[in-house]
Amino acid sequence: MTVKVYERILDLFEAEGIDTIFGIPDPNFVHLFHLADERGWNVVSPHHEESAGFMAEAVSRMTGKAAVCIGTLGPGMANMAGAMMCAKVENSPVIFLGGQRARITEQRVRRGRIQFVKQSGLLEPSVKYAASIEYADQTDEIIREGLRKALTGVPGPVYIEYPSHVIQEELDVAAPLPPHRYRLVGQTAGQDKIDEAAELIRQAKQPVLLVGHGVHTSRAGASVKELADLMACPVVQTSGGTSFIEGLEDRTFPYGFSPSAVEAVVQSDLCLAIGTELGEPVHYGRGRHWLANEAVRKWVLIEQDPTAIGVNRPIDVPLVGDLRAVVPQLSAALKNTPRAATPELARWIEQDATRLAELAESAPSGMSPVHPARLVVEATKDFPADGILVRDGGATTIFGWTYTQCKPHDVVWNQNFGHLGTGLPYAVGASVADGGERPVLLITGDSSFQFQIAELETAARLKLPLVTVVAVDYAWGLEVGVYKRTFGQGSRETAVHWSKETRLDKVAEGFGCYGEYVDTDAEIAPAIKRAFASGKPGVIHVAVDPKANSEEMPSYDEFRTWYAEGMQ
Numbered sequence: 041m042t043v044k045v046y047e048r049i050l051d052l053f054e055a056e057g058i059d060t061i062f063g064i065p066d067p068n069f070v071h072l073f074h075l076a077d078e079r080g081w082n083v084v085s086p087h088h089e090e091s092a093g094f095m096a097e098a099v100s101r102m103t104g105k106a107a108v109c110i111g112t113l114g115p116g117m118a119n120m121a122g123a124m125m126c127a128k129v130e131n132s133p134v135i136f137l138g139g140q141r142a143r144i145t146e147q148r149v150r151r152g153r154i155q156f157v158k159q160s161g162l163l164e165p166s167v168k169y170a171a172s173i174e175y176a177d178q179t180d181e182i183i184r185e186g187l188r189k190a191l192t193g194v195p196g197p198v199y200i201e202y203p204s205h206v207i208q209e210e211l212d213v214a215a216p217l218p219p220h221r222y223r224l225v226g227q228t229a230g231q232d233k234i235d236e237a238a239e240l241i242r243q244a245k246q247p248v249l250l251v252g253h254g255v256h257t258s259r260a261g262a263s264v265k266e267l268a269d270l271m272a273c274p275v276v277q278t279s280g281g282t283s284f285i286e287g288l289e290d291r292t293f294p295y296g297f298s299p300s301a302v303e304a305v306v307q308s309d310l311c312l313a314i315g316t317e318l319g320e321p322v323h324y325g326r327g328r329h330w331l332a333n334e335a336v337r338k339w340v341l342i343e344q345d346p347t348a349i350g351v352n353r354p355i356d357v358p359l360v361g362d363l364r365a366v367v368p369q370l371s372a373a374l375k376n377t378p379r380a381a382t383p384e385l386a387r388w389i390e391q392d393a394t395r396l397a398e399l400a401e402s403a404p405s406g407m408s409p410v411h412p413a414r415l416v417v418e419a420t421k422d423f424p425a426d427g428i429l430v431r432d433g434g435a436t437t438i439f440g441w442t443y444t445q446c447k448p449h450d451v452v453w454n455q456n457f458g459h460l461g462t463g464l465p466y467a468v469g470a471s472v473a474d475g476g477e478r479p480v481l482l483i484t485g486d487s488s489f490q491f492q493i494a495e496l497e498t499a500a501r502l503k504l505p506l507v508t509v510v511a512v513d514y515a516w517g518l519e520v521g522v523y524k525r526t527f528g529q530g531s532r533e534t535a536v537h538w539s540k541e542t543r544l545d546k547v548a549e550g551f552g553c554y555g556e557y558v559d560t561d562a563e564i565a566p567a568i569k570r571a572f573a574s575g576k577p578g579v580i581h582v583a584v585d586p587k588a589n590s591e592e593m594p595s596y597d598e599f600r601t602w603y604a605e606g607m608q
Contacts, residue, residue: 046072055216062092063110068139087494091465093123098469104259113139114155127197129457133190138201173202176209188223193345229359238373244310252316253280261285272381279321280455284447300388324352409583416443418564432463433485434518442594461491471504496551499577507578513586521590548579559583
């Protein structure tokens with residue numbers, strides 16, 4: 041068949057099950073955007089290219105597939121660079137397509153060229169693969185190589201650009217190949233290693249499942265649930281893997297922040313780690329809480345990238361492959377020999393439930409402005425498990441780790457890179473991926489929210505069921521705390537405060553959203569309910585106590601151990 045290059049690009053993405061694209065159309069891309077819309081794709085144009093990248097990343101997390109966004113040449117790709125770096129650190133397979141001027145422009149000896157910079161060399165360090173479609177008949181090989189790189193080993197972003205003269209050229213090509221014909225799909229582990237791991241699990245008296253971010257982004261919850269049932273052991277969440285697997289909510293405990301998790305780790309004689317890099321937030325699996333029992337504890341790691349085995353700590357049995365394929369292999373090996381439940385499991389479940397209830401009870405109430413711990417409790421206490429919870433912010437997220445009362449199956453936040461301002465674009469992208477069916481709750485700080493606040497209009501235009509609860513202290517709350525700890529109470533806090541005339545609920549109304557101002561805790565849950573009932577995206581401006589926000593962050597000492605050089 042004869043097709044234009046832009047048509048072929050869409051064909052190749054459709055073969056991967058991709059049907060959503062984010063970006064701001066410019067002359068290089070209008071034909072591609074127009075055709076994608078005709079084909080029934082979700083075509084979303086945000087207000088900033090960085091938001092487009094974050095939205096695409098959220099789609100990838102919610103679908104387990106690669107996602108696509110587009111940036112115009114020059115400034116568009118400059119705007120997208122932050123999202124590119126974020127996707128690299130968050131291990132998100134996002135395909136960034138960039139426009140470029142015709143190559144003759146690049147090769148001319150000229151000064152003062154308009155909207156032009158050599159992009160590929162600038163962006164290459166932030167991606168797994170960077171390439172340019174210089175000739176029309178390279179389209180298949182470069183797009184496929186981009187997808188291959190993005191989805192093989194540790195997932196990550198790629199950058200592909202094409203000069204403006206290439207996009208309209210014609211190709212005579214066959215139908216696109218299915219993914220399994222040109223890249224490794226569903227890689228399994230060797231049966232010898234599966235048998236070895238299964239035997240270690242059978243022999244273990246106190247195993248734990250350490251579940252990370254990759255379980256959520258690969259959409260492997262159901263198969264991990266089957267394995268967890270056969271192991272009959274506690275599930276310990278990494279700080280990045282905070283989505284709760286359906287059916288495992290009661291025995292899933294956050295590492296470092298739950299006494300049940302700490303006890304389970306300390307007493308464990310085997311750890312099966314799935315979908316995690318074993319990075320700083322879990323002390324590389326060998327420091328802090330892991331020190332006890334280190335001499336006897338066995339480690340089984342399911343990891344797609346063979347070069348990652350043994351990097352952060354020794355591994356007894358590596359299971360190299362796609363966790364979506366390897367976890368069912370391990371379950372099959374254990375099917376006829378399920379373990380009896382760990383004796384302490386029932387007590388840990390009760391202990392953790394008591395912990396959450398006590399936190400809800402003890403979070404300071406009756407204050408105006410609201411205590412940030414109480415904000416989190418009130419905002420999350422009625423949120424359903426099938427909703428999508430999005431986090432953003434510094435101090436606000438730290439309060440959220442401890443005080444969140446709900447256990448949603450989809451939690452999206454920027455854990456590894458710590459990029460503020462991702463929350464609203466993530467929420468929009470997650471809702472687009474979900475088809476706007478489930479409620480989306482974003483809990484964020486005012487500093488983070490204002491990074492990409494223009495995307496409220498995008499949410500309103502798409503009529504998304506999205507409510508944002510903003511903890512407003514009119515400051516960079518985390519940084520205020522740093523000033524206080526560094527220089528003492530009463531010291532000058534430079535460049536971290538702004539006008540208390542700011543009203544984010546009024547800004548939301550200006551974008552066509554529902555807005556409400558709250559300064560007492562009793563009003564928070566009803567305001568959220570009214571926002572969801574309005575049929576519009578909503579913003580609840582919650583005035584929080586600035587002193588508590590900067591000085592009373594819970595588990596802050598635990599959080600600091602992630603960064604303390606030499607302590608791990």
